[in-house]
Amino acid sequence: MTNPARRLHLNAFVMANGHHEAAWRHPDVRPTDALTLAHYVDIARTAERGRLDSIFFADNLALPRNVRFNGHSAFEPITLLSAIAAVTEHIGLIATASTTYNEPYLLARAFASLDHLSRGRAGWNIVTSAGQDEARNVNLAERPDHADRYARAAEFLDVATALWDSWADDAVVADQAAGIWADVDAIRSIDHEGEHFQVRGPLNIRRPVQGHPLLVQAGSSEAGKEFAARTAEAVFTAQQTLEDAQAFYRDLKGRLGGYGRSPEDLLVLPGISPVIGRTEQEARDREAELNSLINPQYGLAQLSAMLDTDLTDVPLDEPLPDVAPGTEGNQSRFDLVVGLARREDLTVRRLLERLAGGRGHRVVAGTPEQIADEIERWFTDGAADGFNVMPPTLPGSLDDFVDLVVPVLQRRGLFRTEYDGATLREHYGLARPTVRDRHPEKENAA
Amino acid sequence: MTNPARRLHLNAFVMANGHHEAAWRHPDVRPTDALTLAHYVDIARTAERGRLDSIFFADNLALPRNVRFNGHSAFEPITLLSAIAAVTEHIGLIATASTTYNEPYLLARAFASLDHLSRGRAGWNIVTSAGQDEARNVNLAERPDHADRYARAAEFLDVATALWDSWADDAVVADQAAGIWADVDAIRSIDHEGEHFQVRGPLNIRRPVQGHPLLVQAGSSEAGKEFAARTAEAVFTAQQTLEDAQAFYRDLKGRLGGYGRSPEDLLVLPGISPVIGRTEQEARDREAELNSLINPQYGLAQLSAMLDTDLTDVPLDEPLPDVAPGTEGNQSRFDLVVGLARREDLTVRRLLERLAGGRGHRVVAGTPEQIADEIERWFTDGAADGFNVMPPTLPGSLDDFVDLVVPVLQRRGLFRTEYDGATLREHYGLARPTVRDRHPEKENAA
Secondary structure (H helix, E strand, C coil): CCCCCCEEEEECCCCCCCCCHHHHHHCCCCCCHCCCCHHCCCCCCHHCCCCCCEEEEEECCCCCCHHHCCCCCCCHHHHHHHHHEEEEEEEEEEEEECCCCCCHHHHHHHHHHHHHHHHCCEEEEEEEECCCHCCCCCCCCCCHHHHHHHHHHHHHCCCHHHHCCCCCCCCCEECCCCCCCCCCHHCCCCCEECCCCCECCCCCCCCCCCCEEEEECCCCHHHHHHHHHHHEEEEEECCCCCCHHHHHHHHHHHHHHHCCCCCCHHHEEEEEEECCCCCCCHHHHHHHHHCCCHHHHHHHHHHHHHHCCCCCCCCCCCCCCCCCCCCCHHHHHHHHHHHHHHHHCCCHHHHHHHHHHHCCCCEEEECHHHHHHHHHHHHCCCCCCCECCCCCCHHHHHHHHHHHHHHHHHHHHCCCCCCCCCCCCHHHCCCCCCCCCCCCHHHHCC | CCCCCCCCEEEECCCCCCCCHHHCCCCCCCCHHHHHHHHHHHHHHHHHHCCCCCCCCCCCCCCCCCCCCCCCCCCCHHHHHHHHHCCCCCEEEEEEEEEECCCCHHHHHHHHHHHHCCCCCCEEEECCCCCCCHHHCCCCCCCCCCHHHHHHHHHHHHHHHHHHHCCCCCEEEEECCCEEEEEEEEEECCCCCCEEECCCCCCCCCCCCCCCCCCECCCCCCHHHHHHHHHEEEEEECCCCCCHHHHHHHHHHHHHHHHCCHHHHEEEEEEEEEECCCCCHHHHHHHHHHHCCCCHHHHHHHHHHHHHCCCCCCCCCCEEECCCCCCCCCHHHHHHHHHHHHHCCCCCCHHHHHHHHCCEEEEEECHHHHHHHHHHHHHHHCCCCCECCCCCCCCCCHHHHHHHHHHHHHHCCCCCCCCCCCHHCCCCCCECCCCCCCCCHHEEEE
């Protein structure tokens, strides 16, 4: 049963020409459009037309290894979303940025700036940057280890939060007659002296419209889930089955109490790549057409990276050979991919097809009603608070989702028909944080 | 004589409510407008209507000390200019960023992104961050010393330039039929191993539209001038007299040959704060009105910071006492301010008024014809290739400049009446850099 107080949330995960790895080769796609701002503005406006909560860009700090065979990010997300902010009104704007390779003062300021530019629509997808190639672009021979990265991330968030809170909301008074611009008693240094960072503050931009930008996370390791339970307000996750998604949902929601938080303080948004047809056959044909454009050489390179194992020479029409988790990668994605191959007894070729649509995220091919059914089922059965929608091609598949699937969800009363809030937090039904800790240790000392 | 091949260049230096320190108190100004994106979009469009070359934002990484009495930057410049890029067509977009507190990979990428978002209109004002407060926001007890900051800046530029050049201009092929996205032979790692940075590359965004963003600088120390002669393509400078400006111009242009560059490879743009009236009297009245809003307490605090000497209690109606240059500051600005006070035998109160308009930059009050005369004289007499225009109030004084002064410059044949180029480099008449060094040491080794 749908709880009428619960609202479905939809984020559009935007990636170049689309999430299917062969999207850019599809005849409906003009591949170099993805190198232009106009392409992303068009997508953002489509998402806004569909009353989606937000758009989101992934990121990392190194060129992907297989750029020969596939497109790559054309823009840096915070600058791109700043540009999009100027030409949209409602849609939330979520940028990925690393706590491992940024400075908290600079990044907290950039997100505060984006939040002001967009009048309260900024979100930050917090990543700790697992890749070795990224470390080598920023003066390190190797990335810090997993525990170090999460320890740094936790401290980074403490600093960023304190910086956003270093201004009271009403610190700017702008009293022309008295000549008083700001109430300096409402602006405090933070004097952070930690393991990873020493930051005096205050921030050189006033408090964000949302208090803090929306905090998003996607880690699925133990450390990642604990970090999310402590910090995140929305979590993107890759889940292939309802049962796995329900288990993840229960697990994550169950951790919140340990941090004094409630289950509704964090939204779980599994990925879904919807391949939409007017008929089920049309949807299957479309999926097959995209899969026919797969380059197995690229697929094997991607699979090798995902499993941290060289699989570039394995036979395509045999089962996935035995593999052991490597040290480089993402354990939860490893388990998901190997689990999928074994559960469905897939050949390597079929596995590559299953991964081509969403790199491990769930691909659902069907009619608008069938896709809405899947969304409703996961939403009502304790697997999702909403979805991270990954259109197989862009802009076409997002147009289809907005024009064909969103109206079904609206008719069912699951999804908004108009924006009723102004900020990303309001879209997601999340509270605006108050300035939490007015440096009580200092006040006690005074 | 005006050389008909020489073109005047005009940059609008944009600062909150205007450059006069009391601008925000002026009755024509709505002070909190400067906290909104709309304010800056309006200014950018006015600059574009005036066919100006560019707009520019200063920056630093700490809250100014005297925010009680004056406004402060409402946005981070790269995000703000990214937003402005989306709603303008022609105007160049110059952001200040520090080589001392950024990572080259991240900053090179952000500028490449801005350059693509704006289709070739990005410029970078390179600063080395003299302030101690900035260091304390990014994990340092003290800023690095002057020589270290410039050594780091030079290496930073080498890395950034190599990263922009890590992609050939034609590296993206996007051949749908063959399934080839990029020519990987046209994308190279940079393998930089230096004193300050170790960066492998390649950059994860293709080569900027302009090859490199326009490189701007404003240092006036010996190290600053050498850095500019090696690196910069435009230089902002504070000059109070024609003679000093001519000397600076000759000095800087004379250094270019040492780096294999020609005098026309670098444009010198002195600051000018134009107080415009329909009559000379109206201009003087407007200047007096702004000066009447000065808060001497703020002015003395600013002067103390500029001279790195506590002057907060000096008598206002006596001459500036003897002061010695401190260690914190900017030696050239110290010389300029003390020189101005001595040359014109100013009381402290009059000195504060002279500094209130432009913090040491030249303030010219007069009719549009008189201001155009000053601009023409400096341009034709070897003191300037153009000007860094610092409107005393915003948006009003920029409107006046564009509506009243620019047409005079256009009638005199000094300034463009339409944009004839697309990129910031084309506005400034500067060449697009080719990919310079295709890693010849590697090719030799092969």
